[in-house]
Amino acid sequence: MSAVARETAGSVLPAVTRRWQAIDPLLPLPSAPETDCGARLVVTGPGGQPAAVGVCEHWEGGPEELDLAWGAARRFQLTPWTAGPDTGGALDQLLSVWRDHLAGLPGAGEEDTAAVVTWPCRDIGGVAALVRHGLAPFAVVAARMTGSQDHGGAPSATGARDADAAAGTPREGLRIRRAGPADIETVVRLGIEVIRFDAHFADVIDRPGTAAALRREAAALLAGPECWTWLAERDGNAIGMVAAQRPEHAGWIAPMVRLAPAAYLMFGFVLPTERADGIGSALAARLHRDIEAAGVAVTLLHYEQTNPLSVPFWSRQGYRPLWTSWEAKPAGTLR
Numbered sequence: 001m002s003a004v005a006r007e008t009a010g011s012v013l014p015a016v017t018r019r020w021q022a023i024d025p026l027l028p029l030p031s032a033p034e035t036d037c038g039a040r041l042v043v044t045g046p047g048g049q050p051a052a053v054g055v056c057e058h059w060e061g062g063p064e065e066l067d068l069a070w071g072a073a074r075r076f077q078l079t080p081w082t083a084g085p086d087t088g089g090a091l092d093q094l095l096s097v098w099r100d101h102l103a104g105l106p107g108a109g110e111e112d113t114a115a116v117v118t119w120p121c122r123d124i125g126g127v128a129a130l131v132r133h134g135l136a137p138f139a140v141v142a143a144r145m146t147g148s149q150d151h152g153g154a155p156s157a158t159g160a161r162d163a164d165a166a167a168g169t170p171r172e173g174l175r176i177r178r179a180g181p182a183d184i185e186t187v188v189r190l191g192i193e194v195i196r197f198d199a200h201f202a203d204v205i206d207r208p209g210t211a212a213a214l215r216r217e218a219a220a221l222l223a224g225p226e227c228w229t230w231l232a233e234r235d236g237n238a239i240g241m242v243a244a245q246r247p248e249h250a251g252w253i254a255p256m257v258r259l260a261p262a263a264y265l266m267f268g269f270v271l272p273t274e275r276a277d278g279i280g281s282a283l284a285a286r287l288h289r290d291i292e293a294a295g296v297a298v299t300l301l302h303y304e305q306t307n308p309l310s311v312p313f314w315s316r317q318g319y320r321p322l323w324t325s326w327e328a329k330p331a332g333t334l335r
């Protein structure tokens with residue numbers, strides 16, 4: 001964090017910490033990005049005391065990065081801290097200060113850019129201000145505490161509802177098995193399908209470098225003796241997948257949640273012709289058994305706010321919203 005940000009943040013962080021703890025016990029202690037642009041983004045209250053402080057980070061993805069598939073190539077990311085009690089008013093003013101900062105930056109109006117604010121889902125007092133400034137909700141980070149029930153409903157006579165019956169046991173030609181390094185082509189193929197499906201929701205992009213980046217990620221997911229990637233197969237053909245990073249590889253997202261250790265569920269996918277038959281639930285249940293046996297406290301995942309399949313599906317598997325990524329694209333369209 002730059003000296004400017006450190007100096008101003010100190011005045012609001014105790015209040016932000018108290019407010020976050022009150023609205024959502026899963027929120028972490030507020031922390032700043034490691035690097036920021038050094039802009040002074042401060043809103044003062046009636047008595048001259050800071051009411052809101054923002055830290056702005058300018059991010060640019062390299063062509064080989066998988067992260068490029070999950071948003072714009074160039075992102076201006078605001079970390080906003082509002083002290084309250086008027087969260088909406090303070091955020092409104094902070095977004096105006098940030099808008100003026102972005103307006104002076106070369107390239108903020110280019111097509112493949114986004115202004116991004118990651119805001120706690122339960123901090124509902126800020127939503128109207130975010131909308132007023134032209135930001136729309138895209139990706140959600142959802143969390144499942146270990147021990148949460150899978151709300152999959154009653155076992156189906158014909159489907160694969162019963163995870164234990166499905167796991168490793170042929171049932172109408174269906175088998176669920178742990179993947180290994182030899183499955184890399186399958187994992188890349190199904191991973192690309194997830195990205196193409198999520199591309200409908202205007203946040204995820206299948207770029208020229210995505211397949212190669214995904215191959216590197218798949219190799220990491222499949223490494224080790226007991227990887228957390230599970231495949232569903234019918235008559236030997238892969239029809240579904242779920243894949244997660246163990247806590248030692250999920251450190252990049254762990255600071256977003258108070259509990260530790262945290263795992264990250266990266267992919268869930270079932271072929272369109274095989275959906276709504278309990279296969280996704282069976283895969284998730286099998287993975288959750290691994291996660292629970294490893295003593296993981298919380299599992300995080302992303303879903304697109306407007307994905308009509310993943311939002312209810314992951315809710316039924318015990319995940320609930322924690323953070324929403326609000327974006328204006330291009331960045332210069334921030335109002």
Ligand SMILES: CC(C)(COP(=O)(O)OP(=O)(O)OC[C@H]1O[C@@H](n2cnc3c(N)ncnc32)[C@H](O)[C@@H]1OP(=O)(O)O)[C@@H](O)C(=O)NCCC(=O)NCCS
Pocket residue numbers: 153156158159160161194197198268269270271274275276277278279280281282302303304307309310312313316
């Ligand atoms: C999300 C996804 C993995 C779910 O897989 P799935 O195999 O369809 O999941 P399930 O069948 O276990 O559950 C889905 C729905 O089917 C219903 N269902 C389950 N078994 C059923 C059965 N035997 N008969 C009829 N419906 C059934 C479930 O009730 C569930 O609906 P609900 O959420 O309203 O309860 C799948 O829809 C998918 O691949 N979507 C596209 C990619 C995607 O969005 N991935 C997630 C990115 S974050």
